[in-house]
Amino acid sequence: EDQVTQSPEALRLQEGESSSLNCSYTVSGLRGLFWYRQDPGKGPEFLFTLYSAGEEKEKERLKATLTKKESFLHITAPKPEDSATYLCAVTGGTSYGKLTFGQGTILTVHP
Amino acid sequence: GAVVSQHPSRVICKSGTSVKIECRSLDFQATTMFWYRQFPKQSLMLMATSNEGSKATYEQGVEKDKFLINHASLTLSTLTVTSAHPEDSSFYICSARDPGSETQYFGPGTRLLVL
Numbered sequence: 330e331d332q333v334t335q336s337p338e339a340l341r342l343q344e345g346e347s348s349s350l351n352c353s354y355t356v357s358g359l360r361g362l363f364w365y366r367q368d369p370g371k372g373p374e375f376l377f378t379l380y381s382a383g384e385e386k387e388k389e390r391l392k393a394t395l396t397k398k399e400s401f402l403h404i405t406a407p408k409p410e411d412s413a414t415y416l417c418a419v420t421g422g423t424s425y426g427k428l429t430f431g432q433g434t435i436l437t438v439h440p
Numbered sequence: 441g442a443v444v445s446q447h448p449s450r451v452i453c454k455s456g457t458s459v460k461i462e463c464r465s466l467d468f469q470a471t472t473m474f475w476y477r478q479f480p481k482q483s484l485m486l487m488a489t490s491n492e493g494s495k496a497t498y499e500q501g502v503e504k505d506k507f508l509i510n511h512a513s514l515t516l517s518t519l520t521v522t523s524a525h526p527e528d529s530s531f532y533i534c535s536a537r538d539p540g541s542e543t544q545y546f547g548p549g550t551r552l553l554v555l
Contacts, residue, residue: 361542372533372546373484375441416483426472426537428544430483 331356331421335431342407342438350402350415350434358422362400364393365416367433373416376402407438442467444536446547453524454555461519461550463534469514470536474544475507478531490517524554 334353342348354362361380365373377386379395386393390411392403402415414435418428443466453459463473471492476484488509489497496509506528508520517536521528531551535544 363543365546370531370549370551372444372446372535372549375543375545378541378543420542425489426542426544427474427486427489432483 331419331424331429333417333419333429333431335415335417335434337434338432339435340437342404342436344408344438344440345406347403347405347407349404350417350436352400352402352417352431353398354400354417354419354429355398356419356421356424356429360420360422360424362395363418363420363428364391364400364402365418367414367416376415404436407436409438409440412436412438441543442536442538442545444534444545444547446534446550448550449548450551450553452553452555455525456523459521459524459552461521461532461534461552463517463519463536463547465515465536465545468536468538468540470517471514471539472537473511473517474535474537475509475517475519476533476535478533478549484533487519521552524552526554528552529554 332355336351364376367373377393382397414433416433417431445464447462473490475487487502490509490511492511498504511517533549535546
């Protein structure tokens with residue numbers, strides 16, 4: 330059974346204070362690891378897809394990295410508008426496209 | 441990223457009525473779409489997988505006769521909550537899977553309130 334664990338559950342940062350969110354996973358035959366951002370009352374917004382260990386992707390202040398056991402979402406010099414819940418999910422060879430989600434990390438960035 | 445729309449964004453109905461929610465993939469053809477339910481401060485719970493031209497696959501514990509799913513085209517899936525009751529009140533979110541990237545793109549969600 331695929332499993333995803335995110336840590337920490339909640340993270341409070343000062344504006345400009347860089348940090349990382351962790352996503353540990355177990356999956357049979359990884360087909361993709363996904364990062365989403367979700368604001369209250371809205372659907373998840375796609376950020377990144379990573380397919381293999383060693384892969385990295387960047388978008389503005391965000392950088393996602395992937396190893397064989399975990400993924401990190403690095404946030405550089407965050408701003409208050411980066412406050413949201415960040416969700417990590419995986420899909421594997423036996424998932425038929427279904428995603429297994431972690432519980433999310435609630436990020437709050439104070440001005 | 442790709443755009444997935446959902447309609448309506450919010451619906452209030454009386455107990456016993458049926459409600460239909462539409463999910464459209466605007467940028468690509470999605471042979472597979474998914475329906476989720478999300479409770480406050482919880483992660484998404486998969487309800488069913490919707491495959492174009494075939495019957496939906498429901499997750500364990502989801503009543504298929506209550507949550508009717510139709511995926512009649514490569515860009516449209518609908519979820520009908522039949523004989524809705526207050527316990528069906530929730531946030532319903534759909535997604536469309538881009539087969540080329542394995543990525544699911546989510547709609548903005550539909551807030552259902554059953555009185």
